[in-house]
Amino acid sequence: xxxxxxxxxxxxxxxxxxxxxxxxxxxxxxxxxxxxxxxxxxxxxxxxxxxxxxxxxxxxxxxxxxxxxxxxxxxxxxxxxxxxxxxxxxxxxxxxxxxxxxxxxxxxxxxxxxxxxxxxxxxxxxxxxxxxxxxxxxxxxxxxxxxxxxxxxxxxxxxxxxxxxxxxxxxxxxxxxxxxxxxxxxxxxxxxxxxxxxxxxxxxxxxxxxxxxxxxxxxxxxxxxxxxxxxxxxxxxxxxxxxxxxxxxxxxxxx
Numbered sequence: 001x002x003x004x005x006x007x008x009x010x011x012x013x014x015x016x017x018x019x020x021x022x023x024x025x026x027x028x029x030x031x032x033x034x035x036x037x038x039x040x041x042x043x044x045x046x047x048x049x050x051x052x053x054x055x056x057x058x059x060x061x062x063x064x065x066x067x068x069x070x071x072x073x074x075x076x077x078x079x080x081x082x083x084x085x086x087x088x089x090x091x092x093x094x095x096x097x098x099x100x101x102x103x104x105x106x107x108x109x110x111x112x113x114x115x116x117x118x119x120x121x122x123x124x125x126x127x128x129x130x131x132x133x134x135x136x137x138x139x140x141x142x143x144x145x146x147x148x149x150x151x152x153x154x155x156x157x158x159x160x161x162x163x164x165x166x167x168x169x170x171x172x173x174x175x176x177x178x179x180x181x182x183x184x185x186x187x188x189x190x191x192x193x194x195x196x197x198x199x200x201x202x203x204x205x206x207x208x209x210x211x212x213x214x215x216x217x218x219x220x221x222x223x224x225x226x227x228x229x230x231x232x233x234x235x236x237x238x239x240x241x242x243x244x245x246x247x248x249x250x251x252x253x254x255x
Contacts (some may be wrong), residue, residue: 009036073094147165
């Protein structure tokens with residue numbers, strides 16, 4: 001079974017790329033962030049024609065999340081029930097007994113901004129909710145764009161990024177608190193190439209020079225982590241014309 005996450009940075013623009021990628025990478029579950037579409041504009045028919053069930057929640061211009069699954073989904077939850085928020089950043093569903101949570105963590109802007117404080121409150125509430133979900137669903141996967149690079153090795157130039165948003169001690173601490181619930185960073189369960197990133201700025205030849213960050217993660221509860229046999233970042237779609245600034249991350253689990 002393959003679980004994947006991809007911030008597509010506008011599904012309206014990148015639907016052909018998503019469908020192309022799924023055709024050559026028929027994953028069981030794909031969590032998408034930044035769909036940037038209201039629900040009435042979501043391309044449900046096209047995705048279902050590709051062989052996927054889909055659930056989604058969105059808004060105009062910003063945010064928006066979706067789960068695509070080859071298997072039926074149940075117990076759909078839109079947004080964190082413990083955190084009142086107009087922004088559409090979370091959707092969850094159960095797939096064959098496995099709880100899938102697709103999350104688009106706020107960016108935070110800068111450590112001295114109100115948006116940064118919102119990000120920390122959002123993450124604290126996410127932690128509380130995931131803790132309760134783990135009691136209900138021992139097999140749980142939390143996938144998405146976290147907007148956090150966990151360690152310096154997940155940053156192309158740690159010195160240049162020191163003290164900035166996405167790498168601050170507060171953000172990394174919040175991510176570690178999620179891991180402390182009993183979750184594992186599936187990518188780090190395996191030996192990986194140095195300077196492995198999932199996001200590259202469009203500016204200043206970010207991708208060509210590999211000036212990236214690893215901010216897209218698949219966290220797995222212990223039963224799923226024990227079944228995980230591989231995790232990789234697929235850089236290929238980042239090379240396509242008009243790509244998202246993120247690349248898909250894929251984790252492989254045994255049945």
